[in-house]
Amino acid sequence: MIGREDLEKERQRLTDVARQLEEALEKLAPQVDGLQEQAADMRRRFWEEVSVSTGTNEDFEESVYSIEQQEALLSERERSHRQKAVQYRKLGRLRESPYFGRIDFREDGTGFAEQVYIGVSSFVDAEGLEFLIYDWRTPIASLYYDHSPGRAGYETPGGPISGRMELKRQYRIRGDELLGAFDTNETIGDELLRQVLTGEADHRMKTIVSTIQKEQNAIIRDDKSGMLIVQGAAGSGKTSAALQRVAYLLYSHRDRLGADQIVLFSPNRMFNSYVSTVLPELGEDNMKQTTFQEYLDSRLGRTFKVEDPCDQMEAVLSAAEAPGYEARLSGIRYKASERFLAELRHYAGGLERSGLKFVDLDFRGKRLIGAEQMAEAFAACDPSLRIANRAARLREWLLGELKRLEHAEYEADWVEEAIHFADSSLYEEAYRKLHEERNVFDFSEQYTAARARIEGRHRPDEGDFDFGQREEDWLRRRLVGEAFKPLKRSVKRMAFIDMPGLYAAFFEADRDNGPSGAPESSLSAPHSFADMPASSSSGPADPKPLHWNEMCRQTRDKLGRGELFHEDATPYLYLKELIEGQRSNSDVRHVFVDEGQDYSAFQYAFLKKMFPRARMTILGDFGQAIFAQSTELSAADSPLLRLYGEADTRVFRLNRSYRSTREIVAFAAALLPEAAGVEPFERGGAKPLLIRSNTPQLHAANVADRLARLRAEGFASIGILTRTAAEAHEACEKLAAAGCAGLKEVTRDTPEFEQGALVLPVYLAKGVEFDAVLLYDASAAVYGRESERKLLYTACTRAMHRLVLLASGEWSPLLAHVDADLYETQRGEDPADRA
Template sequence: MPEEQAVREEETKRLAEVIGLIDRRLLKELSVLSERRGDVVGIRQEFWDDLSINFSDATELGETWSSIVQQAELLVERERSHKVASEAAERLARQRDNAYFARIDFVEEGSDGPAAPIYIGRGSLVGEDGETFYIYDWRAPVSSLFYDHEPGAAAYDTPGGEIRGELSLKRQFVIRGGKLKHLFDTDETIGDDILQAVLSEKSDTAMKSIVATIQKEQNRIIRDERHKLIVVQGAAGSGKTSAALQRIAYLLYRFRDSLTSDQIVLFSPNPVFKGYISRVLPDLGEANMRQMTFRELIEARLGRRFEVEDLFTQTEALAAAERTPEGEAREKAVRYKGSEHFFETVERYLKRLGQAGVRFRPLRFRGDTIVSADEMAERFYVAFGQEGFGDRLAKLRRWLNERLTGWVDQQMAEPWVEEAAELADDEEIQRAYVQVRREGGFHDEAFNDEDKMTDLLLRRAAERAIEPLRRAVKGFRFLDPVGTYRQLFASRTLFAECAPDGRLPDGWEWMAQRAEETLARKSIDHEDATPLLYLMEALEGFRKVEGEVRHLFVDEAQDYSPFQAAFLRRRFPRARMTVLGDFNQAIYVQAEESGGFGGWTRLAAPEDTSVWRLSTSYRSTKPIVELSKRILRPEDAAGIVPFHREGEAPQIASCRDGADLADRAARDVAELLAAGHATIGVIAKTAHESGNACALIKERLADDVPVTLVTGGSAKLPKGVSVLPSYLSKGIEFDAVLVWDASEERYGRETHRKLLYTVCTRALHVLRIYYTGQLSPFLRA
């Protein structure tokens, strides 16, 4: 005990020294911040108070302009300095609260000196001499010793090679508010005491950093610089997403001179999840990467011209049509159009389009055809037929612009042009006057200046009228990708010739009819959106490809079809890819037959691919993990290992009817809130059911209890009670989860097994399940 007390006193003294250094540094930054803020306000005030512009004298105007430029440059410099000081102050304030979380003592091989103590935190802290490291950043090479080794022989990699030596001490800290709360010495990579403490904390509406509890296998994923493709299969709650975010932070630190956050893209499963993880990188002192959903990618290209169904709407439609011939036919179409077979079919179709078949849209003005679709096809395939596809397209665009210019020449004497010119405003007339004067008009020798003015106004009126056609040519809208895509389904022979095995898929006739009906009314089913977008971008030469993106992260990758995986590889050609998911949570029809991560692992050569499996589930208590494993088939559950954190056993309650279910759920919500659970998720199967559940619970609770219906458009997870459909719960965690009606009727088919598993694994501490009628067969003992 005396020894433990001495260690604690020593560490407390050392922490006080570090806090003192941080306080001095923080005070200095706050002083600079205050000074710069005053400078910025003063410069802005003086700028407008003293500004007077004399337009009548060229010399005065030049001096005024020079003064404006100088003041603007000074203001920009002060604002930049203010921003730097503000960011430094924020970083130091975070560091003061939780300065570091670990200490390791390490002596290099061949060294005669004692083991050097190395303290590890979220960010580095260097002494006032500029050389003494009080804290090492967790991403520094030496910090990997903490994550990868127990005391004894150890080594870590540096840009200059491997450093070997002896690790004599591993100590972990819990520091809050600048005070030392707990410390543990451990012989393990990350001590269970720390993990227990962290995992037992209440949840929040945003994900937290895990740098203090990164596990050995997670650390290897985070620091992998060799592989072009990293695939992580992880059990629910195994830290996949957390590892991905720490990997982004590591890459920004490791390659800070050549990599920016704008060159990293993360695909999230839904807008709610985007908000949920948005705080992790800023808490580590890094700017957030670009974040988007696959839906947003599709909407950006197709949403302006078409009504595009999203994945959630498709899921609701399939749920509503379950056990009907129409529903079964649609399910076949969804599975097939997400398959590698269909991707290869579209690839082969694109090659054929190099010889014939691209559909074009005519350029029309007021009902008259300026350039017909047939003329474009003749130019593309005959006049430019010897060129490559992209060169042909570029030449066709130039030719169309020339045709538009020639058409304007022909229209100059038409009445509509004169009528349009007569509507020119004073500003337009002034611009025409200035141009004629620049060209030498309006002097004593000029005799036709008025005619030049008139011709100029007429031409500008005609050009203004056809500007939408110019923009259409620039934006490739003379191509008809929808017509070209429909064409593939219009002929059995064409489709079979493009198919890699020469065969039509099961249910092809229904697919062809459905595609014709929906696309004809400019409505795009979700299963058609990615193939159509791929064909569109391939025709345009992938003009929007994200070539500057260096790293692509895909979370919940098991929900992407093989077609979507291949499309992302084409769209981000230079990016290294990190994909994360859990095939036990593959809840969407489009990915049911993807073979786990087969669609992803085939995107890179085996030697460039690293596949990891994270089997330990840290999120939920052991009783919740054990019940969740029962839902899965034995072979799928075999690799899942619960972390030994005990807790309340899950409760399964039989209810007489919907009213009884609502009564029980409302009582439990009130009880759980009173017990201090900050986030409670009431999860129903569909959006319709979650809407009903939200209304029923609100009726039964006091008005001051926060109950929020979370929809597909929600961008942030609220505090209190969230009521949401099953498919929006992916990747999110709650202190307590209430499963709304886990009956056989709602979760009775084999296709519902993984959905129910996903729902139950959202719970950290408490899981309560209600049902009416018969309990889901996947929950029966």
């Protein structure tokens, strides 16, 4: 704490700033009240009052000019209203807690030290002369995060500034009440951080602006790199840093970057809700949040049922005994790789020469345009054009042909019949339309007659408006037009290209020993991986992937059922875009990928193509790489380093874990060699507790008992973590039978992360945290395989204050080598005893 005199001064200043904030709010309130209605009202009145004079050309021009002027005025007023509303919200937030830090900085060459108070946004006194509070994102505020008292400096757009920091102080403030103030020599004093970290888990992520650590600040403020990679231990603040980084970018590029130009890819919907309040809390609009699966569904959902990553995960975890399991795993790895990317590109290059596969265009059981005809038209296209341009030309040709065929169809028998059976509403519509047409017709009749009279010559009589004939024509046009619509739409979508067939053709097993009955490709070659010459420069020089034939069979079977494995979805889209043309989004300037280790090299290449003008920030932890398609983010040979080129790529490492107590971090680190270097933030707690039961009944009773104790201790957020979704469901039932009330089962469709006791599979708990974690069953029967080590590690690292592992039988062999000093047991059930 600081001295009494200083404390008094700080209190006075706080009272003064709080008063000025109050005055500013009072002044702004009447201007902001009912802003929305005012704006809507102005718009309404604008259009009511507008009158256009068309007497002469000059009058007309004058009217247009005046409307344009009024419109500009209105837009300007709306903009200033919006700004006032934003300002009002910011002041409101400052009133809740005006500032959290202060530095006194004497710039070299000046004779005084400026007092810089730092808060979530800036606040200037009524005269506009003095900064009472500096936004935490201003250049000078970076001193607070990066330096201790002593020599210090910071970067500004005009160059570096150096000087001496004479004081660094932190505050805990609520409203106009000063709860605490500490002077510190640390970069960010441990005391404040400790107080923050001993708090409870929340169902919403919190902002960390008052305690951002130096290494996190570097990530937040990096403004140069095209690709920024953060490899950080569990709980090291990757997600937190990412969100404050978004806020920083929005602030420092506010004149040219909007929240809708930033996209965050989250691991699941629940995580989206978990992080969605951080930016609004900082006074910024949320960026676009989505999951990769949502994107895949939006692009492919019409054609396929696309497996989601949870299903893929469940298959990997649960189907180890199923036939073809190894081939599936091999497929997931191969289809995630850069090698596959290169081979698919090579394959598309081959198609450029050999031609594509097409789907016949049929209408009412009749062939309109056959696949062969399309192949001929495609072959006739200028071969120097890129394949996507040739496909686009073919589409135009097909649309032209369809128009012609549609006209020819007017006289078909089925149309005659359809007219008879047409709904009365169709006749009514025809009647209405024809009357409109008749008005135009009558008018043109009169006009033509008048002209003929003026010119003194006669016009042959064009006859009456033949209503009956016109009605029939209209109905024919309408009925055939409606019937042709789906065809035209599918041609516009390029569905005439047999994309599933082309993708499947890549996976044609070696014909010598391939699966029997695999459909023969109708193409001349090279159309499958098996057919590609091994000597080709960009082709597959390596031996085929493991279990190639079975992998091919699985892929084709799945496609044949109108489904796509998760690992096929991105490659399929990639090939589709190579052939049909790229769909990219140039508006997006920053892409953030959280849990980045779970994306494949292939997916990263795809993201880069999809957002050609965006920079990327990827955050992840290879220690938590629980999906079979994972990418190591920062290894020397990581494909991510190549994506933007090494010169434009920066890698940051975060090794300090802020989430869990020292004891939990030490226990989790003992499970995973890669986590050995993780440093806990110095915050102590109980050692993890291990409890084994001999019968299933006792096991459920033990879990229920522990849950009750944790609840009694006051922990509001408790995660009961299982390996799979089926196990979560079963756990819920068993615990309910054992008397546990108020459990909430979380599934992949759960939209919101809630407080309370949640039961969920580990992979859905990625990125979130709980006061206490109960690992439902850490027995050998559940975590028996080496490949499940990271899953176990991820589960343990979700806990902030307490970790309890329970087992319904023998302990998992993954626990065998954990030092017995790192945990406590109940009734001497020690996994190390068996080691």
